[in-house]
Amino acid sequence: MITTVLAFLVTLAILVVVHEYGHYRVAVACGVKVLRFSVGFGRVLWRRQSGPDATEFVVSALPLGGYVRMLDEREAPVRPEELHRAFNRQPLSRRAAIVIAGPAANLLLAVLLFATAQWVGTEEARAVISAPVPGSVADRAGLRSGDWVRAVSRDGNEWTDVRSMNDLRWQVTQAVLNGEPLQLSTSDRRGSSTRTLKLDLPLLGTRDVDATLMGQVGLGAPYSEAVMGEVKAGGPAASAGLRAGDRVLNVDGQPVADAQVLRERIRQAVRDGAAQPMRWQVDREGRLVDVEVLPRVLDDNGTRIGRVDAFIGQPVEMVTVQRGLWEGLQLGVERTWELSALTIRMLGRMLIGEASLRNLSGPLTIADYAGQSAQQGIGYYLGFLALVSVSLGVLNLLPLPMLDGGHLMYYLFEGLTGRPVSELWLGRLQRGGIAILLALMSVALFNDVARLLGLH
Numbered sequence: 001m002i003t004t005v006l007a008f009l010v011t012l013a014i015l016v017v018v019h020e021y022g023h024y025r026v027a028v029a030c031g032v033k034v035l036r037f038s039v040g041f042g043r044v045l046w047r048r049q050s051g052p053d054a055t056e057f058v059v060s061a062l063p064l065g066g067y068v069r070m071l072d073e074r075e076a077p078v079r080p081e082e083l084h085r086a087f088n089r090q091p092l093s094r095r096a097a098i099v100i101a102g103p104a105a106n107l108l109l110a111v112l113l114f115a116t117a118q119w120v121g122t123e124e125a126r127a128v129i130s131a132p133v134p135g136s137v138a139d140r141a142g143l144r145s146g147d148w149v150r151a152v153s154r155d156g157n158e159w160t161d162v163r164s165m166n167d168l169r170w171q172v173t174q175a176v177l178n179g180e181p182l183q184l185s186t187s188d189r190r191g192s193s194t195r196t197l198k199l200d201l202p203l204l205g206t207r208d209v210d211a212t213l214m215g216q217v218g219l220g221a222p223y224s225e226a227v228m229g230e231v232k233a234g235g236p237a238a239s240a241g242l243r244a245g246d247r248v249l250n251v252d253g254q255p256v257a258d259a260q261v262l263r264e265r266i267r268q269a270v271r272d273g274a275a276q277p278m279r280w281q282v283d284r285e286g287r288l289v290d291v292e293v294l295p296r297v298l299d300d301n302g303t304r305i306g307r308v309d310a311f312i313g314q315p316v317e318m319v320t321v322q323r324g325l326w327e328g329l330q331l332g333v334e335r336t337w338e339l340s341a342l343t344i345r346m347l348g349r350m351l352i353g354e355a356s357l358r359n360l361s362g363p364l365t366i367a368d369y370a371g372q373s374a375q376q377g378i379g380y381y382l383g384f385l386a387l388v389s390v391s392l393g394v395l396n397l398l399p400l401p402m403l404d405g406g407h408l409m410y411y412l413f414e415g416l417t418g419r420p421v422s423e424l425w426l427g428r429l430q431r432g433g434i435a436i437l438l439a440l441m442s443v444a445l446f447n448d449v450a451r452l453l454g455l456h
Helices: 002-029 080-085 092-120 137-141 165-178 213-217 259-267 325-351 363-376 378-396 404-417 423-452
Strands: 034-048 056-070 122-125 148-153 182-187 195-199 228-231 247-251 278-284 287-293 296-300 303-307 310-312 318-321
Touching: 002 034, 002 056, 002 092, 002 378, 092 325, 092 378, 092 404, 122 165, 122 378, 137 195, 137 213, 148 165, 165 182, 165 213, 165 325, 247 259, 259 303, 259 310, 325 378, 404 423
Parallel strands: none
Antiparallel strands: 034 056, 122 318, 148 182, 182 195, 228 310, 247 278, 278 287, 296 303
């Protein structure tokens, strides 16, 4: 819990400081006087100002944002000798540059964070897959348990190496969004028996990207052998006589390809709310042993599933994914661009009803992911931070009053008509923007709570 809170606060602090620093730095470069640079809102906890005419830097009590306050006649009277330093007196191009600098800073930060995560390196699961979901796109493509996906291609000519399971999922996600098939170059786990397969992703009939996408494609957890790990004393597995190290060969006469298949068989060993006995054959130090296992029944969000109270599966094979200076920077630019486009597409599809509003996440989900990524290591946390920075940069460019994109919309009107938006319309648009933002925040918070309660 402490790690989650600290990671969330650090995430907010970094993103807010970078965003506001973008506004601040360009404002100063344009000759605008910056009165205050604030991290947070509300009561001031810390203040620093080098002189009466210098910018006041403050940290405030509510750490959910920040702001840069500039000299502006619309907010307070300005002395005649300082009118040339007022924001509202600047040419349209300078005002637009100051406004766009905040989101631009977030996108540049994302590039550097993605690149740094690649330079530092992360431990990720090798792209060896478990048995695909029967009847899924992956199953129909011919993928089988233990297949190692080595490279992917959109056209069959240019191939991109797949370094990890995360790489594979990213490539699949991009192909789904583009509504195109994806070709896979695979081998067995030892690197032999190379094959080329085709994931016919348009058969999904959707371009919706959410937490269920990989399940729809048929790609589950990375491959893990069906070997028993720690067995909980007094549980169904222990009562059946199962031991750590037992390799499960078949269940009820059906071969068990990997740990994911075994876990799914256990989940489904419930009929009419009652557990069904299962006949397991295991390899125990070279001897075949037959055991009968009676799972216990657990309620999982209204669904009755089986459990045996044991860890199933060997540790997933991991690889170190690390890139050089130029390659890491190039990937940082590509990943930032692709995520920006993905965010815009998803928002557009939610707007027209083609994607679910469940994809919106709020502070609780962000805090949870921040904590999880921080515990996994610095590389994962940097990647998470980059992801949120992209989202913040893109969302702030939306043409909604109260956001940077709303101000740019006003400036576009001014550039086209030669006159600024009237005070009357500014007030109306401001109120409408607040209403829209509150509605979006409410939906995001509802989604957060629903995820925590297991309703999504």
